[in-house]
Amino acid sequence: MPEALPLHGRLVRLEPMSPAHAPGLLRAASEDRSTYGYTYVPADVAAIDRYIEKAQLDAQxxxxxxxxxxxxxxxxxxxxxxxxxxxxxxWSGGVRGVAGMMRG
Known part of the structure; x- marks a missing residue:
């Protein structure tokens, strides 16, 4: 895979996931969870930390x-x-989708 670089668009910015994103990811994951039935979304601080750690290992x-x-x-x-x-x-034997957790 090529090096991950930040990507900027008109509506969103994509940044390679890092521990600095944990508080915001937890906030996003704590909203209405009714749409999360088809993908894994971490629900607490420990799960977010594991999610980020796994993402970093995959990138490395x-x-x-x-x-x-x-x-x-x-x-x-x-x-x-x-x-x-x-x-x-x-992640837990499943495939994480492209829009794993997304809130408008």
Whole structure:
């Protein structure tokens, strides 16, 4: 995989996930969880920390890059986006979707 670089668009900014994103990811994951039935979304601080650690290991191994999605209009974290091999399996034996957790 190529090096992960921040990506900037009109509506969102994608930044390679880092521990600095943990508080915002927890806030995003703590909103209405009714739409999270088809993908894993960490629900507490420990789970967010494991999620970020796994993302960093995947990036170091060149298997996948997980981005934190940040809304351009207010700078709030809206969720995550995973980019990697279609064969890459991660997180509790499942495949994390491209829009793992996303809030408008």
């Amino acid at each position: 191994s060149h298997l996948a890059v997980t981005y934190t999605v940040i809304r351009a209009r207010d700078g709030q974290i809206a969720g995550t986006s995973l980019w990697g091999s279609k064969n890459h399996r991660c």
